[in-house]
Amino acid sequence: MRTLASLPQRYRLIHKLESIANLTEDERKALLDLPIILRDYATGDDLVRDGDRPRECCLLLEGFACRYKLMPDGRRQIMSFHTPGDIPDLQSLHLGVMDHALSAIVPTSAAFLQHSDIRDLTQRFPGLLHAFWRDTLVDGAIFREWMIGMGRREAYQRLAHLLCEMMLRFKAVGLVSDQSFNMPVTQAEVGDALGLSTVHVNRVLQKLRENGLITWTKGTVAVLNWEALQEAGEFDPTYLHQDGRLYQDHEATAARI
Amino acid sequence: MRTLASLPQRYRLIHKLESIANLTEDERKALLDLPIILRDYATGDDLVRDGDRPRECCLLLEGFACRYKLMPDGRRQIMSFHTPGDIPDLQSLHLGVMDHALSAIVPTSAAFLQHSDIRDLTQRFPGLLHAFWRDTLVDGAIFREWMIGMGRREAYQRLAHLLCEMMLRFKAVGLVSDQSFNMPVTQAEVGDALGLSTVHVNRVLQKLRENGLITWTKGTVAVLNWEALQEAGEFDPTYLHQDGRLYQDHEATAARI
DNA sequence: CGCAATATTGACCATCATCAATTGGCGTGG
DNA sequence: CCACGCCAATTGATGATGGTCAATATTGCG
Numbered sequence: 001m002r003t004l005a006s007l008p009q010r011y012r013l014i015h016k017l018e019s020i021a022n023l024t025e026d027e028r029k030a031l032l033d034l035p036i037i038l039r040d041y042a043t044g045d046d047l048v049r050d051g052d053r054p055r056e057c058c059l060l061l062e063g064f065a066c067r068y069k070l071m072p073d074g075r076r077q078i079m080s081f082h083t084p085g086d087i088p089d090l091q092s093l094h095l096g097v098m099d100h101a102l103s104a105i106v107p108t109s110a111a112f113l114q115h116s117d118i119r120d121l122t123q124r125f126p127g128l129l130h131a132f133w134r135d136t137l138v139d140g141a142i143f144r145e146w147m148i149g150m151g152r153r154e155a156y157q158r159l160a161h162l163l164c165e166m167m168l169r170f171k172a173v174g175l176v177s178d179q180s181f182n183m184p185v186t187q188a189e190v191g192d193a194l195g196l197s198t199v200h201v202n203r204v205l206q207k208l209r210e211n212g213l214i215t216w217t218k219g220t221v222a223v224l225n226w227e228a229l230q231e232a233g234e235f236d237p238t239y240l241h242q243d244g245r246l247y248q249d250h251e252a253t254a255a256r257i
Numbered sequence: 258m259r260t261l262a263s264l265p266q267r268y269r270l271i272h273k274l275e276s277i278a279n280l281t282e283d284e285r286k287a288l289l290d291l292p293i294i295l296r297d298y299a300t301g302d303d304l305v306r307d308g309d310r311p312r313e314c315c316l317l318l319e320g321f322a323c324r325y326k327l328m329p330d331g332r333r334q335i336m337s338f339h340t341p342g343d344i345p346d347l348q349s350l351h352l353g354v355m356d357h358a359l360s361a362i363v364p365t366s367a368a369f370l371q372h373s374d375i376r377d378l379t380q381r382f383p384g385l386l387h388a389f390w391r392d393t394l395v396d397g398a399i400f401r402e403w404m405i406g407m408g409r410r411e412a413y414q415r416l417a418h419l420l421c422e423m424m425l426r427f428k429a430v431g432l433v434s435d436q437s438f439n440m441p442v443t444q445a446e447v448g449d450a451l452g453l454s455t456v457h458v459n460r461v462l463q464k465l466r467e468n469g470l471i472t473w474t475k476g477t478v479a480v481l482n483w484e485a486l487q488e489a490g491e492f493d494p495t496y497l498h499q500d501g502r503l504y505q506d507h508e509a510t511a512a513r514i
Numbered sequence: 515c516g517c518a519a520t521a522t523t524g525a526c527c528a529t530c531a532t533c534a535a536t537t538g539g540c541g542t543g544g
Numbered sequence: 545c546c547a548c549g550c551c552a553a554t555t556g557a558t559g560a561t562g563g564t565c566a567a568t569a570t571t572g573c574g
Contacts, residue, residue, distance in 0.1 A: 241354070
């Protein structure tokens, strides 16, 4: 049986969890010993479908995914974006039925962890149980923040805020370099996430560029003026609860593994 | 030291939890033995404030509360409504800092449970730990549904959807009789929850009444046509995951296999 | 009875959606 | 190598949902 330890991306989950909780050496080891099933997906494929009753959770290794729900008329609301290191359907551990779907936005590979294995793990390591619980709570906090955006922020702010959030989340898994990160989503997808039309996303994006806040080409976002971007989005990172460890040192963590 | 068992509303929490999970006799008893601190609040008071680092969770006994966040310009976004039986800040068990506030919408009384007592309880009763975790996950599912509403549903649908949700949630704690329930919120508060202006809430409300779907006087909502209301809100109750007993059976079955 | 909060109504306006057309990038097959 | 096709990005024009402002009723309550 294959385990997480056999993968080149094995450190992603550890980084992610350590961005929100503190892990012991034993816990790190136990995580890496998790048996996995690898699966690859093409753009647009569903990893988990609305209505499913999963018996496994899915750890993203490469690519980019989103959770979404379709309206009866076919329109789509995207509820979250997910980077490598995320376990977007961790909730399925305790909510039997999926009330939304998870799909790959670009070619994506994922490691599937059996619920039974996770239950076993969290029984042996209560610290991991709390880390996972905490992860689902941060998830909820992000939903709340998106609600605020859609309810009370206008398009320009909303987009700026999303970019700030993604910047920090990518940073937490070591995927930001030189103030840029890979954000491989179409403007239509951004619209579905922010509750805006594609056309409007395009126009607002142009303003962000005109104002010298960002650059966004070929799926790569470069933040030119972090201060101004935060201000434009009224961004306060508290809700991300990325305070698992005060000072993160990814190099050190990577070296240990 | 006072315990939950000494209160007339002691069964609210049990009802609530049993609407989403299955409790054993021992677990029910242990819940009722929780030491509590009682506090009463007037309309508009904060039970928990943005930025707090709580060491206790708050179980609503009477009244009605909401979680909200203020924008820099003073506008407000309400992120959830809470009925007696809810523990709206259960998340504070694992997220140190409050990223929003909790306030009383009408005179409200609450029983505060120390984090340490809850931790103790969940250590002795893993079933309760899972029930609490599940509760926070249902919370998240409701946030997602509200996001969908604000992103993709227009005002009329949005309001109808909210009423459907509240109906089922009140039902779960035994607070619906004769297709009516107490919804003591102003139109301004509904607006802050749905991302609408007070004026628009008023107009949409009138349409719901004109169409014979509901009545809403003196804080009491009467649902005149449940079918039509669900249809108007495109309401699908799956996301409330009010299938605690069913679900637990599946889990137990799964565990046995 | 009278104040204050809430609900209601009307007029006007802004953000953003919709529709439609054009451009540009890129891979594929001839 | 180029034409074709497809998808994403872009632009323009028009309109609708819902916001804002302001005034007036209504209700609750001390």
